[in-house]
Amino acid sequence: MTTTPEGTLALSAQQIRKSFGGKEILHGISVDVKKGEHIAIIGPSGSGKSTFIRCLNLLETPDHGTIDLHGERVFDAVEKTPAKSVRALRKRVGMVFQSFNLFATHTALENVSLAQRLVLERSKTDAVDRSEELLERVGLKKHMHKHPSQLSGGQQQRVAIARSLALDPEVILFDEPTSAIDPEMRVEVLRVMKELAEGGMTMMTVTHEIEFAKEAADRAMFLADGELLEIGPAAEILTDPSNERIRRFVNALSGVI
Amino acid sequence: MQEYLDMIVSLLPGLWLSILMATVSILIGIPLGFVAGLILNGSNKALRWLTIALVEIFRGFPALLTLYLVYFGLAEIITLDRFAAVVAAFGVTTAAYTAEIFRASIASVPRGQVEAAQALALTKKQITSRVVLPHVLNIAVPPVIGIAIITFQGTALAYAIGAKELLGSAYSIGMINFRVLEPLLVAALLYLLFTSLLAWMEILADRRVARISGTSFDGGAGAARRRQRRQRKTGFDASVLNTPASKITQ
Numbered sequence: 001m002t003t004t005p006e007g008t009l010a011l012s013a014q015q016i017r018k019s020f021g022g023k024e025i026l027h028g029i030s031v032d033v034k035k036g037e038h039i040a041i042i043g044p045s046g047s048g049k050s051t052f053i054r055c056l057n058l059l060e061t062p063d064h065g066t067i068d069l070h071g072e073r074v075f076d077a078v079e080k081t082p083a084k085s086v087r088a089l090r091k092r093v094g095m096v097f098q099s100f101n102l103f104a105t106h107t108a109l110e111n112v113s114l115a116q117r118l119v120l121e122r123s124k125t126d127a128v129d130r131s132e133e134l135l136e137r138v139g140l141k142k143h144m145h146k147h148p149s150q151l152s153g154g155q156q157q158r159v160a161i162a163r164s165l166a167l168d169p170e171v172i173l174f175d176e177p178t179s180a181i182d183p184e185m186r187v188e189v190l191r192v193m194k195e196l197a198e199g200g201m202t203m204m205t206v207t208h209e210i211e212f213a214k215e216a217a218d219r220a221m222f223l224a225d226g227e228l229l230e231i232g233p234a235a236e237i238l239t240d241p242s243n244e245r246i247r248r249f250v251n252a253l254s255g256v257i
Numbered sequence: 258m259q260e261y262l263d264m265i266v267s268l269l270p271g272l273w274l275s276i277l278m279a280t281v282s283i284l285i286g287i288p289l290g291f292v293a294g295l296i297l298n299g300s301n302k303a304l305r306w307l308t309i310a311l312v313e314i315f316r317g318f319p320a321l322l323t324l325y326l327v328y329f330g331l332a333e334i335i336t337l338d339r340f341a342a343v344v345a346a347f348g349v350t351t352a353a354y355t356a357e358i359f360r361a362s363i364a365s366v367p368r369g370q371v372e373a374a375q376a377l378a379l380t381k382k383q384i385t386s387r388v389v390l391p392h393v394l395n396i397a398v399p400p401v402i403g404i405a406i407i408t409f410q411g412t413a414l415a416y417a418i419g420a421k422e423l424l425g426s427a428y429s430i431g432m433i434n435f436r437v438l439e440p441l442l443v444a445a446l447l448y449l450l451f452t453s454l455l456a457w458m459e460i461l462a463d464r465r466v467a468r469i470s471g472t473s474f475d476g477g478a479g480a481a482r483r484r485q486r487r488q489r490k491t492g493f494d495a496s497v498l499n500t501p502a503s504k505i506t507q
């Protein structure tokens with residue numbers, strides 16, 4: 001088990017590189033995420049934020065680099081990772097998508113239960129009990145028998161968070177979780193996320209919500225053109241960025257010229 | 258009255274045979290159509306072209322021609338009774354018609370839902386059976402019932418090779434009594450009853466799709482068109498009425 005003076009590393013990604021069609025998108029990005037830490041990932045469109053976090057649960061296979069979870073090597077680009085190990089990693093690293101991606105033919109409850117039944121091999125009653133508990137936690141128990149199409153974007157995203165929590169992951173990755181939601185509905189999702197972060201969940205969140213990142217993230221990392229430009233305390237980096245490029249970006253997002 | 262009841266009773270074996278022919282044709286056609294849909298979405302080029310050719314052939318041929326080819330053509334090679342010829346011919350015709358439905362429904366499985374399932378550590382098999390298949394069945398059922406209606410009506414063609422299905426029995430009863438029209442009308446009524454039943458099932462299935470996915474097989478285009486038409490009529494989009502006043506910004 002790798003420990004650092006600050007505490008245990010929940011996730012360590014080293015030198016992640018990824019190319020699409022011969023064009024390198026990520027040029028070797030490294031990050032160490034402490035247990036219980038929440039890291040906000042910011043950066044302009046096309047900088048590789050989505051590609052980076054998709055590499056962390058192997059929805060994209062990095063061309064180069066390693067991933068450790070709690071000190072255990074779970075991915076190394078020099079070896080072929082068998083499907084079974086890929087699934088073992090994904091069980092430990094949850095993912096919440098911009099477009100929710102709930103299973104449309106399943107109810108909210110079934111969405112949250114499915115992986116518990118199939119992956120954790122929980123009994124039906126245990127899975128339902130746990131799902132109800134999680135839906136209660138995100139404020140949606142009374143909607144549990146609805147299909148995604150009957151829920152608002154904010155509600156769907158909270159179901160998606162519950163679905164991800166159902167596997168008791170060690171880390172949850174969020175890719176712009178509120179970008180596809182009406183502004184007035186975002187706050188309920190952000191509140192759930194903030195509670196999660198405060199409850200000690202290890203999280204990485206790609207977001208354009210600067211205020212949220214300042215408030216709910218411990219550190220922020222800024223990506224530009226597939227490189228890690230800076231990483232540091234969120235409030236510091238996002239309130240008064242010393243880096244000119246970050247300052248311009250943050251000001252543009254906050255509507256300051 | 259009694260006369261008509263008698264007629265219905267004497268047509269029942271014919272109706273039963275029609276239903277049986279249609280059911281077996283559909284049971285042959287749907288799995289074949291599904292496999293064709295999978296191949297059309299697959300990466301094997303040779304198989305794909307072969308499937309496209311077969312689909313075009315059996316959609317292009319009039320069903321009666323396919324039936325003749327099977328019944329008289331295969332008779333040169335193997336002995337085939339009428340029933341087998343009918344279900345073989347209409348089975349492949351049904352497969353050709355449903356192939357396109359299955360191809361489109363398989364292609365329409367949202368990539369994001371498959372990724373979400375992968376991210377939840379599901380195996381490929383589990384993703385196919387628990388995410389892809391429900392989606393495909395959900396949207397394919399209503400149009401497949403539509404094809405089933407056509408297959409059922411198509412069984413009347415079996416009369417042309419002398420099968421005693423519904424139309425065939427009506428006609429022979431008519432010939433015996435020298436009154437053809439009445440049995441034909443009774444047969445028409447029975448066809449109508451049965452296809453209406455199927456059409457009603459199609460509507461129910463369609464509603465289920467609309468309720469679950471908030472859309473139908475045409476990706477919601479039908480519903481959107483209907484909404485637009487309403488809007489043209491009333492001059493405003495009625496859906497704003499469902500928005501709480503506090504949320505209306507303009």
Ligand SMILES: Nc1ncnc2c1ncn2[C@@H]1O[C@H](COP(=O)(O)OP(=O)(O)OP(=O)(O)O)[C@@H](O)[C@H]1O
Nearest residue numbers: 020021025043044045046047048049050051052176
């Ligand atoms: N599957 C893919 N195939 C080819 N190119 C890709 C693929 N995925 C991403 N890219 C490219 O990689 C670059 C980075 O994309 P990525 O989606 O990671 O950016 P991002 O920072 O998440 O942007 P946004 O803020 O718009 O979501 C883009 O130029 C994109 O076109």
Ligand SMILES: [Mg+2]
Nearest residue numbers: 049050051175
């Ligand atoms: Mg992105």
